Amino acid sequence: MDSETRQLLSIYFIPVMAPGHMxxxxxxxxxxxxxxxxSTIITTSSNAxxxxxxxxxxxxxxxxxxxxxxxxxxxxxxxxxxxxxxxxTTTLEMSMNFMKAIDLLREPVEKLLHxxxxxxxxxxxxxxxSWANDVALRLNIPRLxxxxxxxxxxxxxxxxxxxxxxxxxGSDFEEFVVPGLPDEVRISxxxxxxxxxxxxxxxxxxxAEFVRKxxxxxxxxxxxxxxxxxxxEPAYAEHYKGLDGGRAWHIGPVSLFNKSDEDKAxxxxxxxCNEYCSSWLDSKKPNSVLYVCFGSMAxxxxxxLHEIAKGLENSGREFVWAVKENAQLDEEFEARIExxxxxxxxxxxxxxxxxxxxxxxFVTHCGWNSLLEGVAAGVPMITWPLSAEQFFNEKLVxxxxxxxxxxxxxxxxxxxxxxxxxKGESIERAVAQLMGGEEEAERMRIRAREFGDLAKMAVQExxxxxxxxxxxxxxxxxxxx
Numbered sequence: 001m002d003s004e005t006r007q008l009l010s011i012y013f014i015p016v017m018a019p020g021h022m023x024x025x026x027x028x029x030x031x032x033x034x035x036x037x038x039s040t041i042i043t044t045s046s047n048a049x050x051x052x053x054x055x056x057x058x059x060x061x062x063x064x065x066x067x068x069x070x071x072x073x074x075x076x077x078x079x080x081x082x083x084x085x086x087x088x089t090t091t092l093e094m095s096m097n098f099m100k101a102i103d104l105l106r107e108p109v110e111k112l113l114h115x116x117x118x119x120x121x122x123x124x125x126x127x128x129x130s131w132a133n134d135v136a137l138r139l140n141i142p143r144l145x146x147x148x149x150x151x152x153x154x155x156x157x158x159x160x161x162x163x164x165x166x167x168x169x170g171s172d173f174e175e176f177v178v179p180g181l182p183d184e185v186r187i188s189x190x191x192x193x194x195x196x197x198x199x200x201x202x203x204x205x206x207x208a209e210f211v212r213k214x215x216x217x218x219x220x221x222x223x224x225x226x227x228x229x230x231x232x233e234p235a236y237a238e239h240y241k242g243l244d245g246g247r248a249w250h251i252g253p254v255s256l257f258n259k260s261d262e263d264k265a266x267x268x269x270x271x272x273c274n275e276y277c278s279s280w281l282d283s284k285k286p287n288s289v290l291y292v293c294f295g296s297m298a299x300x301x302x303x304x305l306h307e308i309a310k311g312l313e314n315s316g317r318e319f320v321w322a323v324k325e326n327a328q329l330d331e332e333f334e335a336r337i338e339x340x341x342x343x344x345x346x347x348x349x350x351x352x353x354x355x356x357x358x359x360x361x362f363v364t365h366c367g368w369n370s371l372l373e374g375v376a377a378g379v380p381m382i383t384w385p386l387s388a389e390q391f392f393n394e395k396l397v398x399x400x401x402x403x404x405x406x407x408x409x410x411x412x413x414x415x416x417x418x419x420x421x422x423k424g425e426s427i428e429r430a431v432a433q434l435m436g437g438e439e440e441a442e443r444m445r446i447r448a449r450e451f452g453d454l455a456k457m458a459v460q461e462x463x464x465x466x467x468x469x470x471x472x473x474x475x476x477x478x479x480x481x
Contacts, residue, residue: 009121009477010038014109016102016126017047017072018086019296020369021148023268024227025126026051027254028146033063034257035473040120041065042109044072046084050269057262068118070108077101087296092414099128099210106131113139122476124225128210130217142222142479149368150228151236151250152400153392155181158243160196161215182235183400190411191391223247225472227254227372229458229465232451233396251469253376255351255369256459264352274349277320280342281353284318287360287445290435291353291379293322294365298386299416302328309333311427312341317435320359322348354379360445361434363407363427366390371397378452380444382407382430384422387414403448405433 011032015025026041033039041048041055048067058065072084077100082088089095106129113120113135120141125132127147136143147154156178160166165176172189189197195208218224228250230237240246258264265274281289292312294300300308305327312319313333322344323329334343350370353359354377362374363382371393374381381404383394391412397404407430413419434441458465 008038009036009473010040010119011122011124011476012040012042012068012113012118012120014042014123014125014129014132015146016086016128016148017043017084019268020367021126021128021146022047022050024148024252024254024369025124025146026054027257027267028124028225028227028251030054030058030063030065031251031254031257031469032473033058033065035470037473038064039066040118041067042070042112043067044084045069046072046082054263054266068112070105070112073101073104076104096207096210099207102128103131105129106135110135110138121480122222127214127218130213133217133220136222142476145218145221145224146227147218147224148227149389150372150393150396151226151233151240151248152396153368153389155236155239155243156185156187156392156395157196157389158240160192166192166197182239185395185399187391187395188410191385193388193412219244219246223249223472226250227252227368229253229455229463230468231454231458231464232375232401249468249472251465251472253372253455253459253465255373256376256456258351261352264355265349267349267351269347274352277342277344277349277353278356281320281356281358284358286357288318289356289358290315290317290319290361290363290431291322291350291359292319292363293348293350293370294363294384294386295367295370296347297367298365299324300327301416301419301421304419304421305329307421307424308427310424311431313337314424314428315431315435317431320344320348320353322350351377361431363431366393366397368393372455375401375403375448375451376455378449378455380404380434380441380448382427382434384409385412386419387412401447401451403444403451405430405444 013025013029015022029039029041055065055067074081074083078097086098089098122142123132123136124144124146127145132143159178159180163179165179166189169176175186175188178185178187195211226248229252230250237250241248258267318340320342325346351373354373359379362379364370364374366383366385381397383397383404384407385391385394394406398406407422408426411420457463
């Protein structure tokens with residue numbers, strides 16, 4: 001097939017407006033374009049500003065990639081003007097209104113897709129857009145789902161939802177085995193999402209109805225794109241594909257699609273600290289620095305921040321700690337750790353930091369993107385899950401891959417005022433275990449480096465993820481023939 005024919009594959013990407021969903025989907029759209037497709041990203045002007053320079057740079061380099069804008073229905077959904085990203089919501093009510101806005105986006109998106117000159121061959125839509133299947137059906141094209149997590153957590157979630165083992169235990173503290181998985185995975189009711197605990201009782205948890213629609217849409221879609229690589233979770237890739245004949249393509253880690261320093265530094269958002277951070281790390285010894293970051297959606301109350309500060313200071317280790325811009329840290333602490341610790345307020349260039357040879361450990365909330373970026377960099381982790389599927393992800397790192405140490409978080413909650421405070425002594429102990437010279441720590445570092453090497457091989461030409469992505473593109477071409 002000649003290159004001109006290949007260029008006819010036109011794919012529209014509709015990422016959920018949240019950092020953990022948008023960042024990997026932008027990477028995917030860019031990679032499709034590099035491989036000869038025409039990629040169009042549908043989003044709002046506020047969200048587009050986070051990656052428009054990157055897209056323009058790709059266009060200058062010859063990729064057929066562009067952005068199409070739609071208006072986000074803030075007022076119609078009961079949101080304040082400018083609240084166009086899930087990270088801007090601060091209450092459960094705002095989060096629910098944001099989901100209403102996600103539903104209301106159907107009309108402007110469908111109108112855009114029917115405009116003259118727009119001829120999509122496929123829609124890749126974030127899982128929250130449950131209406132995307134109907135839109136694709138009316139256009140007689142496939143809809144691919146992007147959920148933003150891996151095979152292991154999806155398998156755990158499906159087992160809990162279908163088998164409900166958490167309803168058969170005597171208390172929230174009692175651990176139970178998640179049935180039907182390739183490995184024995186034990187968890188407690190305290191560590192699973194509220195919508196699973198509430199089951200089908202939509203009055204107790206209004207988010208449960210939204211999740212139900214998302215899952216039904218996911219099962220009815222053409223298939224799923226997964227940001228993972230086969231060698232990391234082979235048993236779960238096979239297990240998931242055996243559930244209801246689920247079709248899925250593993251194409252990650254998508255963070256590795258960013259090859260240049262500029263791409264790594266600007267991934268997700270421009271950061272003012274890139275140059276200084278790089279020079280600071282350059283002055284440190286290999287594997288000597290601990291990187292601490294809890295993602296873009298996690299918030300800690302001041303007492304927990306103080307305990308983290310105490311644990312990091314008492315550990316004696318050098319560290320980079322990314323905190324929110326308004327985080328209340330003790331000024332005396334910042335003075336005491338000057339030179340040994342680097343505090344980044346706001347957005348941190350995470351991929352660039354993790355890739356630096358000075359970084360030898362990663363304290364993470366176990367969001368899938370962060371987890372996979374840590375794996376791709378070959379860095380062992382201290383796991384500190386908070387909500388979403390993060391407690392499932394911790395099991396993967398600590399028990400299946402054996403490249404991480406739990407800090408001791410025990411309860412799933414989105415409410416920061418109800419979150420159990422992890423003491424500085426526990427943090428200090430976990431840091432000593434991870435960064436020390438003991439035999440188990442060294443074995444963990446070796447395993448982490450091995451998975452990092454496998455991740456890089458997966459996205460190279462002829463690697464497992466490269467093959468899966470190219471076979472998906474060929475299948476989409478065949479769909480219209």
